[in-house]
Amino acid sequence: MVAYPFSALVGQDDLKLALQLVAVDATIGGVLVLGDRGTGKSTAVRSLAALLPRMRVVSGCPYQLDPAEDHAHCSPGCPVAASGATPQAAEVPVPVVDLPLGATEDRVVGALDLEAALARGERTFAPGLLARAHRGFLYIDEVNLLPDHLVDLLLDVAASGENVVEREGISVRHPARFVLVGSGNPEEGELRPQLLDRFGLSLDVKTPQELPARVEVVKRRTAFERDPKAFVARWAAEESALTTRLRDARGRLREVSVSDGVVERAAALCQALGTDGLRGELTLIRAARAAAALAGDGEVADVHLRRVAALALRHRLRRNVLDENGSVARIDKAVAQVFGA
Numbered sequence: 001m002v003a004y005p006f007s008a009l010v011g012q013d014d015l016k017l018a019l020q021l022v023a024v025d026a027t028i029g030g031v032l033v034l035g036d037r038g039t040g041k042s043t044a045v046r047s048l049a050a051l052l053p054r055m056r057v058v059s060g061c062p063y064q065l066d067p068a069e070d071h072a073h074c075s076p077g078c079p080v081a082a083s084g085a086t087p088q089a090a091e092v093p094v095p096v097v098d099l100p101l102g103a104t105e106d107r108v109v110g111a112l113d114l115e116a117a118l119a120r121g122e123r124t125f126a127p128g129l130l131a132r133a134h135r136g137f138l139y140i141d142e143v144n145l146l147p148d149h150l151v152d153l154l155l156d157v158a159a160s161g162e163n164v165v166e167r168e169g170i171s172v173r174h175p176a177r178f179v180l181v182g183s184g185n186p187e188e189g190e191l192r193p194q195l196l197d198r199f200g201l202s203l204d205v206k207t208p209q210e211l212p213a214r215v216e217v218v219k220r221r222t223a224f225e226r227d228p229k230a231f232v233a234r235w236a237a238e239e240s241a242l243t244t245r246l247r248d249a250r251g252r253l254r255e256v257s258v259s260d261g262v263v264e265r266a267a268a269l270c271q272a273l274g275t276d277g278l279r280g281e282l283t284l285i286r287a288a289r290a291a292a293a294l295a296g297d298g299e300v301a302d303v304h305l306r307r308v309a310a311l312a313l314r315h316r317l318r319r320n321v322l323d324e325n326g327s328v329a330r331i332d333k334a335v336a337q338v339f340g341a
Contacts, residue, residue: 002228003050004043007238010217011208012040017291018201018311019048022179024249024290028283029200030180032143032191032315039205040217041183045139049096051243055135059090062127063174064134095136097129097178101145108153109165110172125172130163133178143182144189151195154180158198200283201308202315249293256292258285258300265338266305272334275316284312302339309335 009016018031033041057064067089099108110128129138140146146154157163163176182199184191196202208214224231232239263285270280287308288300295304314327 002232004047004221004224005232005235005239006044006047006051007242008220008224008231008235009040009044009047010220011213012044012205014203014311015041015044015205017307018203019044019181020246020294021201021287021290021308021311022181023048023052023246024293025253025286026177026179028286028290029198030182032196032199032202033181033183033205034144034186034202035205036207037185039207041205042139042141045137045181046096049094049137051239051246052094053243053247054091055094056089057092057135059088061087063131064092064095064136065175066135069175095132095134097133097136097138099129099138099140099146099150101140101142101147103129103150105149105153108150109163111165111167112170125165125170127174128163130157130176130178131174134174134176136178138178138180140180140182142184142188143195144184144186144191146195148192151192155194155198196315197279199315201287201311203311245294248296249290252296252298253290253293256289256298256300258289262288262300262302262305265302269305269309269334269338270313272338273313273317273331275313276318280313280316284308287312306335306339 006016015033018033022028022031035041055064056067058067067087106128108129110126110131112124112126157176158180161175161177163172163174165172180199182191208217220231263281266284266288267281270278270284273280284305285300288304291304291308292298292300297304310328310331313331317327317330
């Protein structure tokens with residue numbers, strides 16, 4: 001299946017920036033996208049994953065482990081480790097895994113392989129969606145409608161970075177670190193606060209109101225559906241440049257410095273907004289560092305904090321029923337106070 005080019009997306013600058021930031025630094029914590037249907041949310045996720053550099057994995061490993069990682073802990077259920085052969089490396093695309101609302105817990109975490117049990121009498125583990133999403137993206141559409149038991153499961157895995165399965169005589173522990181991307185319509189229900197807090201970045205996506213933008217979206221999508229290969233070829237140069245930019249940003253991320261002054265202003269901004277806990281400051285600094293790496297800068301500056309402030313903090317504000325301007329306006333006002341107009 002041919003993915004729609006990320007560079008061909010019209011508008012939605014905040015969405016594209018947020019996805020690039022978590023692609024550069026997965027520790028930011030994922031992206032929550034709320035808003036209108038049909039605005040390119042899922043298309044953007046799959047488009048970004050398609051242009052990311054292919055990742056190195058142990059060939060045949062069901063958990064997509066990096067060859068440089070320690071694999072001792074996966075020996076109970078890993079056929080590669082059990083074979084005793086020297087692991088071979090391979091390169092695969094970054095996975096984008098959909099988690100359906102109706103998925104069972106067994107489908108998500110994995111369970112006993114019934115086919116092997118019935119046909120050969122073997123007690124083996126069949127990895128679930130969390131294993132497939134390791135080192136990639138786990139995408140949940142209508143995340144605000146996700147059943148509570150799956151929310152609790154995701155919270156546990158997000159906190160530990162591991163999926164632990166103890167059932168039916170099987171004991172398996174494997175890494176499950178992924179970028180969680182959720183989308184939904186807030187009119188259909190609210191997200192549980194515990195899960196909301198696990199998203200590093202949050203934004204609203206709205207239907208374009210400018211006529212030229214709407215027309216351009218239709219023209220590009222029609223051209224893609226008519227001849228996907230030709231359309232992708234037309235955007236190949238832009239996609240290649242973006243792939244190089246993301247690869248370079250990942251490479252320089254650790255070298256981007258953060259001064260004490262920047263940390264103080266980030267903390268002052270969160271204090272002015274009354275955010276709970278310190279996750280706001282940590283996410284703000286991580287996102288600003290990733291933004292600096294994307295821009296090719298060696299040090300985080302106020303311009304980077306300004307650019308990511310709304311993305312990192314809007315979902316961490318306490319609700320004010322008397323404030324009709326919304327969270328973004330409150331953040332803009334606080335930014336002006338801390339950094340100056």
